[in-house]
Amino acid sequence: MKKLASNLRESARFNQQVSDSGDSKSHVLTQFGISPEAVEMLEVSQQKHPHIIDGVLVDLINGIEVIADHVKVSKSRNFPSRILDSVLGKSKERQDIINQNVLCGLEATSNWLQRHEGDFLEIRLSLSQTLGNVIKNRDAIKVLQQRSNSQDVKVGRMIGVLNEIILSAHDTNNRIDELNYRDKAQSHLQSEIDRWESGRNIYPGEFVQLYNLLDNLLHGDFGFYLNYRKSEPIEKERLKANLLDKCRILLSNRLGIETGAVLNSEHCWSMDEISRECGLLSNREKESLSYLSMWSSADTPMTHLLHSLVAGRNVVHKRSVVVIPRVVDRMVNEHFSFCESN
């Protein structure tokens, strides 16, 4: 870490100086104590005569071959030849060439080493700068990571809020739907009651008219609400009770009995009477009512009674009677009995 910190300090110093000088290479060379003028001359020389720079390398490597050649010859000379070479100056001449190449090679080596050191310096500075950038980038990534984490939390919260809103909206929507359907059911109930009251329930006899009322309610908004909507049972019970009340009031009015007295078991319909009223129905009406009450069974005896009578089947004793309040309760329950389980 200490080395890294040192590198970073060096990098910072380098960056500062580079930005000051505007040229990294010149700067590196001036760090060797070379004057800017000399650096400029060197750069111009390198651009114009790149081979001169190569010469350092060639002199170093190839000069060794020259030295080896002359050393080989010197070694191969016998004693008289050496004396003769000394007298003629060839030995000195050869040694001079060797020395010159050694000197040149050493100079080249020295220059080469300095150049290598310069290269190393540049590489280290580049490395420092790169490390600086890496650290800077890592710091930036950390900041971004923190921001991202923070955003994640915020987004999580927002998603929670959004889900709550969605749920709330859904609930509100359900409630609106509920109110809407309940309102429709209420309206439907009222319109059917009104229709009966107005005399547009054209079937003969109150038993058939009651069935007709309930059947219309069953296949309209009222029936849908009570039998198929997942609504509060209490609301359904309230509507059903409202239906019963209205039926009792209406039947009381039509039968000419006091409204509260209709609940007494003394008011009855005879089977004969019901059978006779059904007999007044036209064939089309019978077929229609038979079709509409096809769903009835032994579990729904009042509706099944109607179904049997309109189908022409005489299934009950004519003298037997049914108590009106029980008929009303029973028939309403047969049409809307399963709504409580929903």
Next chain:
Amino acid sequence: MNSKLGLVLSGGGAKGAYQVGVLQYMAEIDMNVDAVSGTSIGALNGAVVSAEKSLVKGANVLLSIWSELSVCSPMKFQGLQSNGFISVPEIFTLLLPRAQLVSPLEALSKLSQYSDIGEDIRAWFDSDYKNSEEYKIKLEEDNKGWLSSAPSLDILNKYASKDKLVKGLEFYVGLYESRGVVADFSEYVKGDYLRFKDTKESQFWRVQDLPLEIVHEAILASAALPIFFNGRVIKGKVYRDGGVGGAATQSGNTPVRPLVDSGCTHIIVTHLNDGSFWNRHDFFDVNFIEVRPRKSISNSITDLMAFKPEAIEKWIDQGYHDAKRCIGNVRNAKILVEENKAAQSTIDNQIIHLDDDDFDVNG
């Protein structure tokens, strides 16, 4: 400034095979040259490279030529026998004082049969005679050597025709303006062996600048070793082996000067002698890669004419390995340096890019 690569092929007789090995290595690494300069055997080798315009092609042609030379010596003796040749070693055995079989006096007497050295000796001491018309006429007549240059001319005609040379790679040959056989010989001895006084400098001619009719003459003159070969008369002057000039510093035998003057920035110099006194430090602002023999290449005079298969094969192999070491080491270092420069440049650019990319975590 563009770099220009020159190749110097120095003189050394049959040891010129060494240069074939050097060229083989250069061709192997696909190295080509912009100009060639040669003296003596180097002029003959250089002529082929120049004519081929390509070092790679020239190296291959030279290899085949030297393979032929190793089985059929180009050194044909002329004069002693009218109807045949004798081998070069035989000539040396017969004539040269260095040979142990004959006495110096006997050799000198035989030598005198082929060159009127008395006149040369007189000219050596008598400057008036030296400058006289009589002596100049004698010089023109006295250029007959012992060996025929016809085989060399055949090689030139076959592999380096005048037309190809004129259109070929920039090519220089080193020649020495003769002052007579004895004067040339004695000055060479004074310069190269005794170090009393160096011979005058050789002349370097750019072959492409020469009139067509003297292109081959100049090359043959460059290879005309005194005594052994005819001096070549060009424009009224006798020219011989350029290796005679600047004997002490080997400046004639190692014709670097014309390449330096022509602007070569890098020059590859091949030496055919052990411990050549040619000194790279006599020149500035030029990079020299010298190919010097690591093992002894032999400085025996007899080896100058030793066109024997085993010797040629050995020299070619030696030249190849010396070139691989001398040129290869520099080349490898140069590659490292260039790659290092490229890497540094990349680092510099990337740092500049990082500095200038306006990156700001807050921005």
